[in-house]
Amino acid sequence: MPRQDLPVTSYALLGLLTFGDELTGYELKQRADMTLRFYWVSPAMSQVYSELRRLTEAGLVRPTGEGRGTTYRITARGRRDLARWMKETPAGFPVLKHPVALRLLLGHLVDTEDTLAMLRAHLAALEEELSALRGVRESLRGADHDGEVFRHPALVADWGLDYLDAEREIVAGLVRRVEAGE
The missing domain is CATH 1.10.287 (Helix Hairpins)
Incomplete structure (x- = not known):
């Protein structure tokens, strides 16, 4: 079963790390702003870092470095959990919050x-x-x-x-x- 303790934003950020590169939290926020904002909520910088902590603790991303220069890469387990989430959870119907x-x-x-x-x-x-x-x-x-x-x-x-x-x-x-x- 997909992890129930992760919000959709965690999976969205995890997905942004699947394009083959390592990103800092700041770079991940920039990628979210350039992509997610068109069809999902682009998380605040503080939320990016709190989700990266959560994903690190769950073993779904691997940090490298320290401080502001820390980069994150999705782990094999992160890819499996993300794919499982994609396959096993319903997308749901969008709510017009306009x-x-x-x-x-x-x-x-x-x-x-x-x-x-x-x-x-x-x-x-x-x-x-x-x-x-x-x-x-x-x-x-x-x-x-x-x-x-x-x-x-x-x-x-x-x-x-x-x-x-x-x-x-x-x-x-x-x-x-x-x-x-x-």
Whole structure:
């Protein structure tokens, strides 16, 4: 059975160590910021270090060095536990925890122009995220073929691009509906 005492964030960080390199906690946080933020929560620096301690104590990662220069590498046991977690635990259904949706729900408390400004600001933020994710996706070109280590991250980037594109269309439609008084 997969370890029940590890949160999903531990498995996410463990997974980020499977691309063949050793990373410091800071580098792992940078990788999380460049990847996880598009589809999961990128953990705080303090959480990265607390999860690395937990993973080290469980024998799932091996630290090398001391202090700020300590690097971490996934162990064979870590790979087995991560693969077992992938195979044996259900992915679950995502919960939409969306701050724009929450504010739209409460839009009756403010002027229509305030609601429109919020939706338009979200459209601008979506454009920025799309641009950033396009850069990530482009960086995977050439290493994204079947059997390559970055094949699946490329698929996730493609999914993210489609998802953000769809959200952009949904929000643009909401702007039109609010403008029309629907």
